[in-house]
Amino acid sequence: MDVVISQAFTGASYGAALLLIALGLSLTFGQMGVINMAHGEFLMAGAYSAYLTQKLVTNADFSLVLAIPIAFCVAGLLGLLLEVLVISRMYHRALDTLLVTFGVSLVLQQAAKDLFGAQAKAVEAPGWLDGQIPVLGYRYPLSQMFILVLAIACLAGMAALLKYTGFGRQIRATVQNRDLAETVGVSTRRIDRLTFFIGSGLAGVAGVAVTLITATESTMGSEYIIWAFLVVVAGGIGQIKGAVIAAFGLGIMRAFLTYWTDGSMAVVLTFLIVVAFLQLRPQGLFAVRTRSLA
């Protein structure tokens, strides 16, 4: 029983980190159909933002919270720049976008290495995240709970945005039928840019969260990007509730598999299970219902 609880929590924490990264991706990849390989580098930009914020503020208790909006803006602006300069020129050319954004990810990695040096940077966790709180007999680390809370907050924010705001309605209209949305006066170009800004910004927030888990260095994005794509694909493209279930499902599955086998085998088994699942349900957990005629 102890094992079940501890692994459920460890897995859920990992799932929360995956969800944060996948949320942004489900917007840009899911809603806009852009395969953005540089999404992981926006996460890296967010992590370096946290590092720089800490350098400037020095008070670790405060800097992590301050870093969240900063990282959102930094990564969001990078994303906006990428959208305007590169991606907007190749919508509906999925393979080209994939290759170009992969190139951009390499450029960003090298730029980070030149700016910050090859050595990994240390981002200190705030003092108020030290320690654990007992939940159902499991000593749940506060820093992991923080990631979970942050993921849920971002999720709620995004769901509310999509559901209740005019901007959210315009996004949904654009996804469901771009031509019709344009006919009724929605500026789809503007919507594309804003969506990309928010999606990339969320990757930046994920980057701040990830500094609590791992090292801040130029290639950190590549560990997460594959998992994030896995979450989006398994959850059903364009489906936020699918992404939520897939992120926590994958995280918890990986934790239990790691417990029963070992870390390497768990990665292999998780991928095998996802591949088998996609054979049975190629559309993922939930399929998007579009109203386009195509």
Added chain:
Amino acid sequence: MKSRARLVAGTAAALSAALVLTGCGSKSDDGGESSAAKGCVDTSGDSVKLGFLNSMSGPMSISESTVSDALNLAAEQINAEGGILGKKIEPVQEDGASEPTVFAEKATKLIQSDCVAAVFGGWTSSSRVAMRPVFKSLNNILFYPVQYEGLEADHNIFYTGATTNQQIIPALDFLKKEKKIESIFLAGSDYVFPRTANKIIKQYAAANDIKVVGEEYQPLDQGAWGTAVDKIVSTKPDVVFNTINGDSNVAFLKAYDEKGLDASSIPIVSVSIAEEEAAAIPVDLTGQMTSWNYYQTVEGETNSAFVKAFKDKFGQDRPTSDPMEAAYTSLWLYKAMVEKAETFDVDDVIDAAGGISFDAPEGKVTINGENHHIAKTALIGEVQKDKLIKTIWSSGEPIEPDPFLKTYDWWDPSKE
């Protein structure tokens, strides 16, 4: 013009070298079979080219660029003393790009196009294994500066980092005799070094009444250590033996810290965390142990001179670490080998190697002519508050390298 004068002084030695080495005095460009085997090393001028092959890009550049710095420092110091056999070292830096195949390509390029007399570098075992056939077929010398899993001895390679009986086994002896441990947990990255090291540890443990309560691996680029740390919490070992490599260590130690573990509850002995890595881990590591053959804090004039020279050249905030020291030492050992052989000829230099000693920053080291490793002193260190590492136990004298563990009766390579 000083070098010109030195050249004259060294002519007698160089002359005999030229006599031994047919075709060495002049550079041959035809690249035919015989010249490839003989090499095209040009020592007719007042300099000698040496290849430095380190990853300056890719994930390994974090570690390997520091090795390149140490090599450049050694070259500068040797040149200031007049070079090797009166010839200035002319370093040719190549980037291995963290890819074993690139290492093999660049090694070939260094030997065949740049005509270097020897190559210094490599870090991962896969980079070394990829370069091995190149040095054999082109008959050149590789100096490899990193501790590794042992079980290898190549005619064309000199290993100046520790083999397992100079790092892993002394750490186990220390844990058994000084810390009186009864149980151990193994955590490592999933590749050849941790797998081999853990095989050795398990056989040692079986022969010494130590219980292995867990063995965990994560792929090198993955950092999901939470579950493994949960297992450490539930199995309560006396010590964790950490063979994790690279940034994955940060994720491991953060998870360790998050779950409330530290050196006073369950100490860790790490064999891949040196000063540079410790500084990048934002967790209190005070009291955690490491096993190496060199720390920046090693006492003695040679080391203080080395540390000072390094910091003066590369910055006061830069620490010096074991692989850097081993690389620095390797260039000085090469100088001694060439001067003993009185030629740059590869075969003569290799033949001259046995018994050569050097007063290195880590202490006295001696090349073993049989297996091409060097005798080194093992040092168990404890991480201090400032992330520097202090020696808490020493093997006292250099340990003879035994890469195949022939002198350990509990070792059976065929057994799992």
